[in-house]
Amino acid sequence: MTGQRLGSQSWRSLATLDASLLVVPLGATEQHGPHLPLDADTRIASAWADRVAARLPGAVVAPPLPYGSSGEHQGFSGTLSIGQQALRGVLIELVRSARHSFELVVLLSGHAGNAEPVTTAVTQLRHEGHRLIALFPTWDERAVGSDVDAHAGRVETSLLLHLAPETVELDMAAVGNTEPLDALLDDLRSGGVASVSPNGVLGDPAGASPAEGQRLLDDLVDRAVAATGEYLRSHADL
């Protein structure tokens, strides 16, 4: 099931949809190991947003933002980062503009590295009186059998096997750095992912499957629908 797409509407047809809620997928264009595509996060965010919008009355899906804050992946070919400051600016302007047409904006980020600019943009926008929520993927550790799966490991490989198997080169998949993220943070900040993982993977893709990807995505969708419902209930004047 997919949601209504903003980009496919005219301004006139949008009015007949009675759309009040805009779901915006936030992606990234960054390396995802030797086996996953550079647009992995954008694909995950788009699929997430599509399924969330399908379950929320009055929701439409914005075109995805395909760039994010990915400086930590710059050591790998093909990574295109707009950095924290630009992303923060884009989100602030985008939500200000969206709020002329929509009561509520839901930002769904497929890329954890967007956290800092997204969080500061949300703080600023709420201060201005705008209504929005921002969510990031979180995984139940038991669902994937490991708490070390930060990037291009089993979780993202399963999601891509479910969403776009033709983009996954499973024979190229290999274990990366499997140390807990906390232990790597200092090195990540100073030297980026390349300094701790030559193949760009933080975690291990072994065991990934399309069925697991579907389960993980369903769970993400359930939680985003619940979080949006919760926000709407606590702002009942919407």
Ligand SMILES: [Zn+2]
């Ligand atoms: Zn990713």
